[in-house]
Amino acid sequence: MNKKLFLLLLTVCAFQFSFAQKNLLTDFPKGYTPEEVGKRLAYRFLEGKHMLHGGKWISYPETFNWNGALQFAAKTNDKELVKLLQDRFEPLFSTEKALLPIKNHVDLNMFGSLPLTLYQITKEKRYYELGMPYADTQWEVPEQAKPAQKDWSKKGYSWQTRLWIDDMYMITIVQTQAFKVTRELKYLDRAAKEMVLYLDELQRPNGLFYHAPDVPFYWGRGNGWMAAGMTELLRCLPKDHQDRPRIMQGYQTMMKSLKNYQMPGGMWNQLIDEKDYWAETSGSAMFTYAFITGVKHGWLDAKEYAPAARKAWMALVSYINDKGDVTEVCVGTNKKNDKQYYYDRPRHVGDYHGQAPYLWCTSALLEKDTK
Template sequence: MYKKILIIFLCFPLRFLSAQTDTLEDFPEGYTPEEVGKLVAYRFVYAKHALHAGKWISYPETFYWNGALRFAQLTDDRALLRSMQDRFELLLTTEKELLPIRNHVDLNMFGSLPLTLYQITGDQRYKELGLPYADTQWEVPENAKPGEKEWAEKGYTWQTRLWIDDMYMITIVQANAYKVTGDLKYIDRAAKEMVLYLDELQRPNGLFYHAPDVPYYWARGNGWMAAGVTELLRYLPEDHKDRPRIMEGYRKMMKSLKDYQTADGMWNQLIDEPDYWAETSGSAMFAYAFITGVKQGWLDAGTYAPAARKAWMALVSYIDTKGAVSEVCVGTNKKNDKQYYYDRPRRTGDYHGQAPYLWCVAALLEK
């Protein structure tokens, strides 16, 4: 009898520790990353293009595509992967005119998509298409404006705007270029740019204004930063000179996001406004940053894993039976008007929201 009690006592701390670290596993039916990923990713197979200015593949579509590819890779879903490749093949043939030009931060990010395809398939065409999008981000065009040239002279991309959105757009293409080439110049660029944005835009509470002249903590804007800094830390060498500064900014942001998470697990359209509506795209980006941070050991699992799980469980409830995410803020330019952010239309199935859900799925599936 006493021996049995002793065994139970000795095993309890281990089971308790396991319960803390396994919070991001064993989801109930309907909430597993496999189920959610398949529902959201397959919606993209027959979806229409979402074009930038009605002309080129937009960044929301690019990131939705990337997310579907990653899900296909992680689950060895060859049918989905083939569908994604077949769809992309049109951009090399009959839909060439939809390939984005390379003159803006919201367009150069497209290079991340062919570079992702290259990493999965090894098809050299994808690499040759993707790398120029990373390179031209640091090649100043002849018609560059004075302010753009000034950023370039300081070693930053001429596409610098100091909008927090940029820190996903720039990071994702430069990090992918680093992954496929091993050339440190790409990751150095992303790190240098990230430090600039941290220094210029991060507030004492850890969050970020949309831009220096727009003092509001917009959820998806902060989400772009949260996802961007997370992506960068995943691939930034441990001994990189900028890693301590970037990690400091990341952890400071995560702590603030933990504090502002609502009782139901979401974050509001303006993060610090309790009366604003819950917004799904930004919330999913924050959940992705939490999940990755816990799994990478950057964040304390006992504190952040339950918060990440709570967010995921809440997020799944916004997906309909066709894989469309609701309560997604539409594309939003900066504006120094608080009411403007509250009044932004909300859509269901908007690609701004579809992509971050797949980032969460990938983070949950990765070992």
């Protein structure tokens, strides 16, 4: 075989292998396609009741489920679904206005990401005007703030900083959405500075994250918030941003560890490094979202991560019941320095903590490669 023919065959084989890796995230059997799964879960959301924070305000899990349904509707150009999701929101301008979250906690301010998503889709100014104060007040210190909160602010961080890994999606999502609608880099700079702090303080040598400095356990969904938060931020950060290399390093280190801890069936456990713990869906879906997006954007090697992402997605879909509800979802979880506490957390069916990241996965699977 001459040299030119050999090189040609080598190129063809490389192309075919690359094409096969891409197909892993595009070709799915009936019932597993992102279009089918996304439609089931998005329309299921329309049937559900409000999930309230403290019985008073729209909760962050509902916000993220709503956002996920909107993103899916936009990706599939489902105008009927967009209209229905808008109709669900409409009472928040009038009869349900009391359900709008106040702006005094990281879990409440993130609500602003929802009207900002609606603004991007509809261009209706009232969504912008409702959403932006939630992003801005994360950095506007109230008079009643505690001394520790004021100290964080003096260092350029959000006064809502508390060093729980959950925060890195709550803060990141509203700040990146504010950037998308204003194109003002200050919102990205804020989120990136905050992310670097959490990486430096909470990421362990194995790439995973303690729930908090005083809770040395690798809780699944908590790590999922970090994985999804870094993913969202990297999607927005300019390539020449000063904090991008540090965040990319943290992201890729985490993804490598997650691939090693993925269970043979494709899922991740309630405590990631505990093989005898139960498989948990919400965290697994967040990791899958981070894998899919990383492959599509070229941050992760498709040869290594596309098979892992596909295996995870196929496993996740099997946890959706006939009603369109995700099973095996860990309930909302405060932090506690007690390993057994995490194992014993109740498991819900149809909990928005789980429904939301499934919808994020459908949008990521529908996204074209950008690398």
